[in-house]
Amino acid sequence: MNPEFLRGQEIVERALAISRADGCIVIVNDRTEANLRWANNSLTTNGAMRSRHVAVVSIMNDAVGSVGRSVSTVDDLALLVSASESAAREASPAEDVMPLVDPADPAGEWEAPPAETSIDVFSSVAPALGEAFGQARSAERLLFGFAEHIMTTTFLGTSTGLRLRYDQPTGRVELNGKTGDRSRSVWAGVGTRDFADVDIAGLVAQVSGKLDWGSRQVDLPAGRYETLLPPTAVADLMVYLYLVAEMREADEGRTVFSKRGGGTRIGEKLSSHPVNLRSDPHEPGLETGPFLATEVSGQGTSVFDNGMATGRIDWIRDGELRNLVTPRWWAAKSGVAPTAYVENLVLEDPTGGKSTEEMIAGTDRGLLLTTLWYIREVDPQTLLLTGLTRDGVFLIEGGEVTGAVNNYRFNESPVDLLGRMTEVGHSERTLPREWNDFFTRASMPTLRIPDFNMSSVSPAS
Amino acid sequence: MPDVDAEFTALPLRQLADAALSRAGELGAEHADLRVERVRSQNVGLRDGRVESSRDGEEVGLAVRLVHEGTWGFAAGMEMTVDEAVRLTEQAVDVARVSAAVNSDRVEFADEPVYADATYVSSYDIDPFGVPEPEKLALLTDFCERLMAADGVDHVNASLYAVKENKFYADLAGTTTTQQRVRIWPEFVAVAVDRAQGGFETMRTVNAPIGRGWEYLTGTGWDFEAELAELPELLAARTKAPSIEAGRYDLVVHPSNLWLTIHESIGHATELDRALGYEAAYAGTSFATFDKLNSLQYGSPVMHVTGDRIAEHGLSTIGYDDEGVAGQQWDLVRDGVLVGYQTDRNMARLMDLGRSNGCAFADSSGHVPVQRMANVSLQPAANGPSTEELIGGVEKGLYVVGDKSWSIDMQRYNFQFTAQRFYLIENGRLVGQVRDAAYQATTTDFWGAMEAVGGPQTYELQGSFQCGKAQPGQVAAVSHGCPSALFRGINILNTVTEGGR
Helix, strand or coil, X not given: CCCCCCCHHHHHHHHHHXXXXXXXXXXXXXXXXXXXXEECCEEEEEEEEEEEEEEEXXXXXXXXXXXXXXXCCHHHHHHHHHHHHHHHHHCCCCCCCCCCCCCCCCCCCCCCCCCCCCHHHHCCHHHHHHHHHHHHHHCCEEEEEEEEEEEEEEEEEECCCCEXXXXXXXXXXXXXXXXXXXXXEEEEEEEECCXXXXXXXXXXXXXXHHHHHCCCEECCCCEEEEEEECHHHHHHHHHHHHHCCXXXXXXCCCXXXXXXXXXXXXXXXXXXXXXXXXXXXCCCCCCCCCECCCCCCECCECHHHCCCECCCEEEEECCEEXXXXXXXXXXXXXXXXXXXXXXXXXXXXXXXXXXXXXXXXXXXXXXXXXXXXXXXXXXXXXXXXXXXXXEEEEEEECCEEEXXXXXXXXXECHHHHHHHCCEECCCEEECCCCCCCCCCCEEECCEEEEEEEEEEEECCC | CCCCCHHHHCCCHHHHHHHHHHHHHHCCCCEEEEEEEEXXXXXXXXXXXXXXXEEEEEEEEEEEEEEECCEEXXXXXXXXXXXXXXXXXXXXXXXXXXXXXXXCCCCCCCCCCCCCCEEEEXXXXXXXXXXXXXXXXXXXXXXXXXXXXXXXXXXXXXXXXXXXXXXXXXXXXXCEEEEEEEXXXXXXXXXXXXXXXXXXXXXXXXXXXECCCHHHHHCXXXXXXXXXXXXXXXXXXXXHCCECCCEEEEEEECXXXXXXXXXXXXXXXXXXXXXXXXXXXXXXXXXXXXXXXXXXXXCCCCCCEEEECCCCCCCCCCCECCCCCECCEEEEEECCEECCCEXXXXXXXHCCCCCCCCCEECCCCCCCCEECCCEEEECCCCCCCCHXXXXXXXXXXXXXXXXXXXXXXXXXXXXXEEEEEEEEEECCEEEEEEECEEEEEXXXXXXXXXEEECCHHHCEEEEEEEEEECCCCEEEEEEEEECCEEEEEEEEEEHHHHXXX
């Protein structure tokens, strides 16, 4: 490695030493990643990447200048600090000004080198995939998918003496199987921290089983159906709800969480089931950074809150809306406790213990979905979302899956679904299908919806 | 024409290329290329006239992509040193070796002439990164304050996103290109809140994100002054508008809405990588499969759609793609029939299509090039009608302006779109806005129902900065030109009814 290349910790210390601003925040993200992608039982792309992003946020006369760059050398760093200070000098005072966060106990060992990954993380996954491709070829089936591992080490330092560091592993595998004529398609996916727990044969078995379910094809029209939404589908809907769960927007009357007549819906029962929707950086298996690190304000976060501890937060408790995302300055204005986005999400009903299989067995006639796709907001006032079912809609009759049904476009609001669901299953680790390129850490139950709105048929398979 | 930034050309580009390519040759690579990219970006968000978020970014890095024993290998890093270029080359060969276990298709390229030392700079007047910050903020604040001052506007959101992208590319065959592109995306949204009833409505400007510089904000290519002046009235009309009655309507769709329908139902559906299944697990496939080339009736006979990488101010316009292929224009749909795809060199060779049409693109040095969308545009009719004339031919219909919500399935059949504004048409005349409408259709039915396209006077270049594709995820900017067009008998939903209320 180039001898001029600076360690992340050195970048933080040197930038803070050079800074002439009233306040300064330095965030270094050192990232390594490796990936494999395949289609039609063969590799398509791959890669091993290393990158660094350094953000310097300067605060001068209550104005903020935020500049982020790839930085390798001392000269790069000096230019970055100076660009950040120029930006602050040219800016008008910020609305979200607060004192910077006080030093806290370090979240990780500050001086340790950054965590790294490499292509070798797939040393057992790649041969297992190769074997699965061979089997798929002989069975006249096609496999598609993606495996990725990312290690990000974040170093955060501020002019108030705060030094925090966190190593975040993020991994995912998606396996999509199709019949040789591509008329039927199914999916299985998992999130992982280190690939040690990834069972390729298990994923292949899930995919094969679902393709077998589809040997009987049933065409059904649009309409409202009793529907089991599996954990991955619930995750995609709840992540959407989470992303609009902001206090300021709600206070201003601009979201589904705004109350008629003014104020927010905090305190309102959204569900008659005792469900909890929460985030917790220490959630077992879903661990994520226990402090806020952001180089830009907006959308529920403030640069002044960098380093703020993010503990367990109940967004919904016992079916009641309890918290919305609130930066410190807005919290101070509105007299509530500050909260921040945490990169995991858990929905659970402490009284709901049934597995998806048990919920299928308890269904007389209904639909079982696999995943949802292309979910977009139609009406923000109700959080009405549209999207498609994808990779397997199955017909349940008499407690058993009896065939595969065509895909649908749906129009539904996740807030309404919380109010209409009639059964909540056991919460389990799941990979959100639609949002897993930025959100992989979720635990969700299967939900039973008595009247899910399948707006029209999609001919897609 | 502006020059390529001296800061970029001052990087040791040719030394890095020599080091990487000679090492790749020693290691037996059949193909190798080195890319160095610098992407500058600026994002500013204003809320009620005050800056809420502001960030300047600059990402610089280098990447080696090669083919070793028929298998791809890719490695990316960030240090601009000869040692790093050599290390990345060796790492890319390692990646190819690990990946060989899952590869069964040998990678080969369609032929392309060698461009020994080519330079390209996109068409713009004023580099947004050269305009002093206070000047930029003063203009954005002024625009917001005008909206804030209007009756019925409770909140204003504004944003500006500007990008300057530099690419250096060199490959074993001898092509070397140095390029610079600039693009800009301003947006203004007025919000009306009804606290008593608990509702709210928004109205957004319908300008395009576009391959221009700061001049776009000051009167070149768009009249913001005029649009901002009418926005509060348009918002007020929307808050008072009646809810749509669901049913079949004729649609006259303005380019500010139609571009997105083109993007989703034609742009993505004619990507050859999707048709071949490379995106099957993620972005999806296409109903327009390769066996239907030259036979699929995509739409009515007035439908003529082109792909290009050369339109002036186009977001996908570039001199050379990330495989050294020069920009071109070609037909995708002619007389309503599917006649072409968007390709890269490997797919063009694989499917025996001759030369690649130059659609290999990576959004940064940290990502591998994949087939990305060209500017996909619906051609106007020479001497065709004006928008008013199209509206004049409708008895019961809607005039659709500005994109809003969008969604389409993974094979590009079933879509649903909303708009900034739906105007009711009765007997050839606009009678005011309606609320809660969405149009839902199947791609070939919709384009088959296109009775007329407007003339060149109705043509606008619209587009997006944020087209997503591939794993790991990549974003690309792309433009779509189109005229206003008339569609007969399209299914319109009432979104409040859809929501079960």
